[in-house]
Amino acid sequence: MTDRATALSVPQRAAIVAALxxxxxxxxxxxxxxxxxxxxxxxxxxDPDSVTNRPGTRKLH
Incomplete structure (x- = not known):
């Protein structure tokens, strides 16, 4: 893992969601x-609309 975050592209996210x-x-x-x-x-x-991703509610695991 790296310290730099790189966002998933829409096609990457869709492929991961479909596979999962x-x-x-x-x-x-x-x-x-x-x-x-x-x-x-x-x-x-x-899911960007999930309560998991709302500011103040996200917890690091």
Missing amino acids: GSIRDQLDQTREVLAAVHITHALDCL
């Missing part, structure tokens, strides 16, 4: 609940 959504669906189908919850959290973090 597919993985989450597979995890849900196999009842891998904890892993699916982590993927859902990652998707929330990628």
Whole structure:
């Protein structure tokens, strides 16, 4: 990891969201609940409209 942040492009973000959504669906189908919850959290973090990304509510993990 680097100290410099580089924003994802719209196509990059869309590709990641699609891949994570597919993985989450597979995890849900196999009842891998904890892993699916982590993927859902990652998707929330990628959503600019998510409460996770509002100033003052974001926590570093």
